[in-house]
Amino acid sequence: MGESIKIAVDAMGGDFAPGEIVKGSVQASRELGVDIILVGVKADIEAELVKIDIANLPIRLVEASEIIKDGEEPAFAVMRKPNSSVALATKLVKNAEADAIISAGSTGASMIAALQYLGTLSGIERPMAGGAFLQLAPKTVTLDLGANVSCQPYHLVDFAVAGSVFARTFLGIDNPTVGLLNVGAEEGKGNELTKAVYPLLKKSGLNFIGNVEGMDIPGGKANVIVCDGFIGNILVKFCEGLGRIISQWLTQELTYNLNLSDVEKVSSKLYGLMSPAEVMGGGPLWGVDGVVAIAHGSSRASQIVGTIKQAKLAVENGFVDTLRTELEKAQARISSEKTE
Amino acid sequence: MGESIKIAVDAMGGDFAPGEIVKGSVQASRELGVDIILVGVKADIEAELVKIDIANLPIRLVEASEIIKDGEEPAFAVMRKPNSSVALATKLVKNAEADAIISAGSTGASMIAALQYLGTLSGIERPMAGGAFLQLAPKTVTLDLGANVSCQPYHLVDFAVAGSVFARTFLGIDNPTVGLLNVGAEEGKGNELTKAVYPLLKKSGLNFIGNVEGMDIPGGKANVIVCDGFIGNILVKFCEGLGRIISQWLTQELTYNLNLSDVEKVSSKLYGLMSPAEVMGGGPLWGVDGVVAIAHGSSRASQIVGTIKQAKLAVENGFVDTLRTELEKAQARISSEKTE
Numbered sequence: 030m031g032e033s034i035k036i037a038v039d040a041m042g043g044d045f046a047p048g049e050i051v052k053g054s055v056q057a058s059r060e061l062g063v064d065i066i067l068v069g070v071k072a073d074i075e076a077e078l079v080k081i082d083i084a085n086l087p088i089r090l091v092e093a094s095e096i097i098k099d100g101e102e103p104a105f106a107v108m109r110k111p112n113s114s115v116a117l118a119t120k121l122v123k124n125a126e127a128d129a130i131i132s133a134g135s136t137g138a139s140m141i142a143a144l145q146y147l148g149t150l151s152g153i154e155r156p157m158a159g160g161a162f163l164q165l166a167p168k169t170v171t172l173d174l175g176a177n178v179s180c181q182p183y184h185l186v187d188f189a190v191a192g193s194v195f196a197r198t199f200l201g202i203d204n205p206t207v208g209l210l211n212v213g214a215e216e217g218k219g220n221e222l223t224k225a226v227y228p229l230l231k232k233s234g235l236n237f238i239g240n241v242e243g244m245d246i247p248g249g250k251a252n253v254i255v256c257d258g259f260i261g262n263i264l265v266k267f268c269e270g271l272g273r274i275i276s277q278w279l280t281q282e283l284t285y286n287l288n289l290s291d292v293e294k295v296s297s298k299l300y301g302l303m304s305p306a307e308v309m310g311g312g313p314l315w316g317v318d319g320v321v322a323i324a325h326g327s328s329r330a331s332q333i334v335g336t337i338k339q340a341k342l343a344v345e346n347g348f349v350d351t352l353r354t355e356l357e358k359a360q361a362r363i364s365s366e367k368t369e
Numbered sequence: 370m371g372e373s374i375k376i377a378v379d380a381m382g383g384d385f386a387p388g389e390i391v392k393g394s395v396q397a398s399r400e401l402g403v404d405i406i407l408v409g410v411k412a413d414i415e416a417e418l419v420k421i422d423i424a425n426l427p428i429r430l431v432e433a434s435e436i437i438k439d440g441e442e443p444a445f446a447v448m449r450k451p452n453s454s455v456a457l458a459t460k461l462v463k464n465a466e467a468d469a470i471i472s473a474g475s476t477g478a479s480m481i482a483a484l485q486y487l488g489t490l491s492g493i494e495r496p497m498a499g500g501a502f503l504q505l506a507p508k509t510v511t512l513d514l515g516a517n518v519s520c521q522p523y524h525l526v527d528f529a530v531a532g533s534v535f536a537r538t539f540l541g542i543d544n545p546t547v548g549l550l551n552v553g554a555e556e557g558k559g560n561e562l563t564k565a566v567y568p569l570l571k572k573s574g575l576n577f578i579g580n581v582e583g584m585d586i587p588g589g590k591a592n593v594i595v596c597d598g599f600i601g602n603i604l605v606k607f608c609e610g611l612g613r614i615i616s617q618w619l620t621q622e623l624t625y626n627l628n629l630s631d632v633e634k635v636s637s638k639l640y641g642l643m644s645p646a647e648v649m650g651g652g653p654l655w656g657v658d659g660v661v662a663i664a665h666g667s668s669r670a671s672q673i674v675g676t677i678k679q680a681k682l683a684v685e686n687g688f689v690d691t692l693r694t695e696l697e698k699a700q701a702r703i704s705s706e707k708t709e
Contacts, residue, residue, distance in 0.1 A: 243603040262552040264583065269584055271584075273587070299622075
């Protein structure tokens, strides 16, 4: 057996930090066989650890002397506080003391720490956000979901590459199909951006199947569907809001036919399937030079275990190096048309 | 009682033309008290009329000597064939022989005929498409839903005006709130387009409440939500595809708990609520200088009655003249910032 994978955990980030974060990390260490480095206020972490059995588990602590307080703008706070838990945990990855960092704190703070200490992969200006956000179509990864609001054509090629690598690594799809989100199936349809992206995707070397439309996301027509982050953000939030409304409607509608517990079960199951936050928990940031996995702010121990599992998978499968290589390949293929 | 409202009907357009179109038109004449002018191949229309009781109803026929055949590109066909049913019916409105035209034929053909014979309202380059596409939020009108894929900032002001007039006329909302679809609530958020639109909407004189997000469409946060037609098209189709998937999922999920007919009822009801085509049947084209109401291609007699009812309401409420006036007012308020 090789050396264990080491996970740096931001113990202070998240609605239920440090309690649930510490608990989940210990559980992950036991269940997944990973080494854990808990970064935060030692006294607070130790107060949690005494409640749990950690005998013989490879868990160590790193003191974070600065704290990002409620009400601080997290992204700026992390820049001003290099000794905050998320900054220190990220630096452990930078210094190769850890293979990955996970945090349930502010996504903005994690992203800024990642940019500051790890940097982006070659040709990537800022991380991408994506995932199989609709569990009703679990084999379809959509991106960008809001990290990149204004896009140049070559950005969407990067998204397509990242989505393809993600689909192979995390969904086990061999030769993922790629679709360009558009208003019609025919080549030549669309706005200025999609018209410019189409020929780039054709020569990208990816398994590009052409334009797809809105219904093709739930329909799962392609494994990777790319769009600019403005649309992606709106789609994800639309889906989330729709899930809420539909499960309310369903609860009302079924109350006359079913007993309450069955009604609750169906409604909340559907809500879960449509809630991108529920579905996408624990995904890695795409495009930064290191494994940075984000858990929801509302994560409990079990979600922390899930996020650590995703981080471990990313490390084992060389997600970052594969993404680097694939991005370079695609960028070389389309370089003649790249616009800044 | 004043003079009856006269509706010109394209009797040849639609999957079930002329039979269901004729049947629906006769029914509308009886139920709504409107005069009907059936435009099409007289022999075909008469063959349908003999099957129905039309005694004493104000129904007349106009012969269309040209036919748009299956496989013709409808928009081009209507330009080449001024004596096709949709072209002739539209000209009846132009010549004030009819107050409105309805067609279940190609939307593209109706739009081209409207542009050619009626023209657009001042400042409008092409018709807008919109409606309360999600019946789960029946008081929220979203536009543009695909007619205007690439937009300038002032286009979205036009959409906001049109949506407001529509909400007043058809939904009975006094002072409709207007939201700008965006990726965050704060002013300054968004892409180039939304950043430019925000200040225009502020000075438009409309009841602008600021940015809204994806979840605010199902949440019904504003009565009118504006976006470019690229996003609108994708949202509507996403919603439609989602409705299909969810009702399939629901059918499976409920099969163990409910009898088949109840399962079917709930699933198909939800599908209907989420299907923009079902919900928006019979809406008028917004922005053309005349009442042009589009029915779905798959319309049966009852949908034709519904479309005629919408057309009648638009005529009675002076939808076109109100829209003209309101557009001019808003355009005057923002004219200093208008960009071409």
